[in-house]
Amino acid sequence: MNGNINTLLREVYAGRFTDTHYEKLTACIEKYRPLITQNRKQKWDESDVVLIIYADQFHHEKAKPLAVFNDFYYKWFKSVFSHVHLLPFYPWSSDDGFSVMDYHRVAPESGEWSDIAELNKQARLMFDFVCNHMSAKSEWFNNYLQQKPGFENFFLAMDPSTDLSAVTRPRALPLLTPFTLHDGSQRHLWTTFSDDQIDLNYNEPDVLLAMIEVLLHYLAQGADYVRLDAVGFMWKTPGTSCIHLQKTHQLIKLFRAITDEVAPGTAIITETNVPHKDNISYLGNGRDEAHMVYQFSLPPLVLHAVHRQDVTALCQWAQGLALPGRDTTWFNFLASHDGIGLNPLRGILPEEEILHLVEQLRQEGALVNWKNNPDGTRSPYEVNVTYMDALSARDSTDDERLARFLLAHAILLSFPGVPAIYIQSIMGSRNDYDGVERLGYNRAINRQKYHQDDIESQLQASGSLRHRVYHALSRMIVLRRQSSVFHPDSAFTINSLTPQVMQITRTTKNGETLEALFNISNAEQKIKVHSTGFDLISECPVPHAELTLRPWQVMWIKKQ
Incomplete structure (x- = not known):
């Protein structure tokens, strides 16, 4: 085990990471090392374009969703995309996969690991490492509630009288949630995102060991890109903001060091939906932390430019983009399974311009999620809408929609970095209000699922918006992949x-x-x-x- 790993462990845990912990970590690494393929692409280039998709995105009576997607990918996407980002495909209880019940299994209703392996024959893979929290219905959490040995400190209990007013809140929900243990005692546990998503306690070395094994398992199952979900919240220290803390950065450096040790060529990508300055801090010194960060400011700035018909703010922001070294790049996107984050605009646009953009989008049918501020006020933190509908008015013609949509994606594809396209975008999808009504949450507006026969029929309907979007955007992606001037390092x-x-x-x-x-x-x-x-x-x-x-x-x- 290299010295950098040992140094990081000492910095995070001091003497609490014992010889026994070191032995377990070494054994875990050596267990997975021979299972991890070493023929990985060692860096990114212009041919790298990622498709973002749910494992259960496509349905058919003939097979489970992952097998259906393998067939659909071969027909429609193999010549267009190099990578597939499979959003969490593990057993889950809420949040469309991000409340993970078992990190080591594929959700049985979606398929098996063999389906993932089949997809890996056609595309390079990107997995989600949901490292901040897990499901309240997981076996790990049940073991904690049952007070089983080894799980006593897996989750973070806190006296509810503790002053947590400085903690950054991404949701308008309680930070602490009460749970009753086997002996009848009650504990208030840290729940950053919801009462079904219990934060892991990285202050406990055994938690770190368990999560390192998850990471190694994903590398063994073919992950070339690893997305660290909600990673900025991993370490908690009451009295602080509990986001972007030094030990959080050290944990990411540790994940990077272990990945570099066993699977060189793997890209670690941090997902931190925060203002730009904080976001890029996860690139570290350019060699020791994330290989890529999500370019969260790009989606709302492109929208702002299109709505104002003025590129000034977008250009001024982009002129200041700088990477710490050639071992890092940007992970660029316009749409994702989440909404369009607004915090990444703060510090770039005046608050009144942000609120004006939100109101424009809301009037055209977008939904808005809010967060509570420490002073008791609330602010919009996310707009829920398909990117297609975010760009245009409801009374726009399809010609107008297509023109704005392709322009926005040409900007995405022209920026330095690795671009990612969300499935709803390449499908030319509109707002799914039926999904919002059926599922009861705003983000469902941009999470439509498809029956394979139905969506293929729509894609084949010459002149339809879906047909036009798929063919025009696919052509643009292929042009980009064939031209070396679009290499991320150009x-x-x-x-x-x-x-x-x-x-x-x-x-x-x-x-x-x-x-x-x-x-x-x-x-x-x-x-x-x-x-x-x-x-x-x-x-x-x-x-x-x-x-x-x-x-x-x-x-x-x-x-x-």
């Missing part, structure tokens, strides 16, 4: 030529250059270009002349 500059026209330039080490132009407005825009080239999207030459960009038009001009 040089990136971004400028606003006018408030309505944005220019992104990507340049490789060899001097190959692409100039991307975006008209983020509903009016024609005339601009001048200063070199000849070829537009990859229209497949037309671009002369040395003035250009007229149609409303919402994008050009990817390969310089000649």
Whole structure:
């Protein structure tokens, strides 16, 4: 075991990580080491594009959902995406998978590990490591309630009179939840997200050992990318904000060090839906923490630009993007299984502009989730809407919807980093209000599930919005994957030529250059270009002349 792992363990636990703990950790690593494939891609490139999907996304009477998805992926996605991010596919009790009951099993209603292995033959895989909390209906938590030996401190009990007013709250729900133990005593346990999601107590070395085994198991099952869910909350110290604490960063460095030891080439990706400065802190020094961080500010800033028809704020933010080294990059996305986070806008846009954007979206049918503030007020923290409907008004034509949608995704695909596309986006989905009514929570608006025959029929219906979105976005993704100028490490500059026209330039080490132009407005825009080239999207030459960009038009001009 390398010295960096030992150093981190001493920093986190001091003398409480005993020789017995070291022996258990070493045995666990050596158990999984021969099970982990070593032929991993050692770094990212322009061909890496991720599809985000639920394991039970597609249904059919002929098979369980994972087997159905394997078939659907082969038909529709194999030539488009390199990676599949399977949202938590383990047995779960709530939150569409993020209340995990058993980290080591596949939910039997979705399939088996053999289905995951079959998918791995077609695509590289990204797993969720739900490392902050687990289900109140899990065996681990039942063992805690039954006061079984070894589980006494697996979860964090707290005297309810403790002053926890400084704790950052991501939800408008109680932080502590009372539970009754086997002997009749009551304990108030830390529940950051809900009373069905009990926070793990990383102050206990046995908890760390159990979760390291989960991580190693996922690597053995083929995970090339590992997403650390809600990772910023892992370590708690009353009297502090209990988010982004030093020991949380040290735990992530520990996960990174172990992963580098047994599975070099694996990417650790942190999910922290927080202001940009805090988010990028998880890249560490560029070599010791996350390989990628979610680019949470991008989705709401693109929406802000489209709604205002003004790229100024988006460009000013992006001009300040900087990575600590070439061993890190951005994980870029516009839509995900969650809503569009607003905290990542704070510190970038004035609060009144954020509230104005939220109200615009709400008037067009979006739903809003709120959080409580320490001063007793509340603020919107998330907008729930499909990205398709977030970009356009309800009375827009399908032509207008498609144009704005493709422009937004061209921005995503032009940014440095690895792009990820949510299943509802590539399917051209609209808001699922029936799902919200049936399931009773706002996020269901963007979590529609499909019967394979029905969705294939819709995708094949020439002229339908789904058909047009799937084919146009797939083509754009393939163009991106085939052009080395989109390598995540290629040089990136971004400028606003006018408030309505944005220019992104990507340049490789060899001097190959692409100039991307975006008209983020509903009016024609005339601009001048200063070199000849070829537009990859229209497949037309671009002369040395003035250009007229149609409303919402994008050009990817390969310089000649």
